[in-house]
Amino acid sequence: MLGAIFLIIILLLITQGILSNFQKKHKFFSKKLMNILFFYHLFFWLVYYLYALFNRSDSRSYYERPQNEFLNWFEHFGTSTTFIDFLSYPFINFLGFNYEMMMVFFAWLGYLGFVYAYLFFRENIPVKITVFKRFDLLTLILFFPNMHFWTASLGKGAPIFLGLMLFAYAIKNPKSRIILLILGSLLIYYIRPHVFMFVAVGTVLGYMSGKEKISFGKKLFIYIVLIGGLVLVQDTILGVAGLEGSDDLVEDFGNFSDNRSDSLSESGSGVDMSNYPLPLKLFTFWFRPLFFDAPGILGLITSVENLMYLLLFVKILKKDFITFIKNSNVVVKMSLVVFFLSSFAMTFIMSNLGIIMRQKSMVMYFAFFVIYYYLAQKKYDKILRLKKFKRAKELEVGKIVTI
Structure with a gap:
């Protein structure tokens, strides 16, 4: 544990340099908020570490596999689980990191994800939004516990x-x-090769349909990089589901999803989604577990957070949301496509609430971004209308005085 504490101090110092650099680049950047977030995320490292001591955790396997004396560093290189082993190998075998130190290091990587999430939101949405009468929406999003729990460990x-x-x-x-x-x-x-596919498709569609006037060169750059990348790695992406060389992708994916769903449902928190209609599958992926089906204490805590997700989602169930999406920019449309494609694919293979809680943490921030942008746009439009009305009144008063 002493090694972990020493590493925390080193990473804290490195973090200060990173945050200071961002503060120079972006006027909106709050170093104070990001430092609070650092220690908040560190708390979840400790929570997950204590959880892993008394519960089965994949983090142990991720620590043990790179120590296999029969495999060198580059023999671990590959996609999915093996890539995590590849990332961990030099820290474990060259720098001598123990289990606690590896947990700290990966938790720090997760923290950096929140720093870039903050930049992503604030750079694109300068308008502040308050929800539930008193909470700043961005602060609320950044401090959702479930997001931190699943990004604070080795994995x-x-x-x-x-x-x-x-x-x-x-x-x-x-x-x-x-x-x-x-x-x-x-x-x-x-x-996760398949998630890269969702991100690439979402970005291309966003650039094709976004309202901004984007130069042909910029669009061509994005299309070549992402579409070219998809073509080059298509076999690897299909290989995740064992579909490389398939003659009937639709049927073979259906068989894969059935088998995957059956195997996951055998776990302790399984839920049979096979006969659910698509809307209910999506609801399950986005908002469950709720209090009635929460698996243990962790599930109850997650249920509170899921209820807040649901309340935020209700805020976009308005007639003007469709118009907003039609007129939205590249980043909003990209986020929406990434979120829906990921959700749609995962609902067919997820049937375990524990796995769902972990997997959806990858893509929920894209949904939050769309919700936040929609609410900010409505607030901004309201401000413009009030300014226009005030200006009209001032002109009217000016005319009366002149007369």
């Missing part, structure tokens, strides 16, 4: 979240942030 959760938020932040200015864009894309692809 896929932290680096995939970092990759997604790096990508989301970089895509606003892809040419000037090309290194971050490539790094985010590589993390997403090597950890």
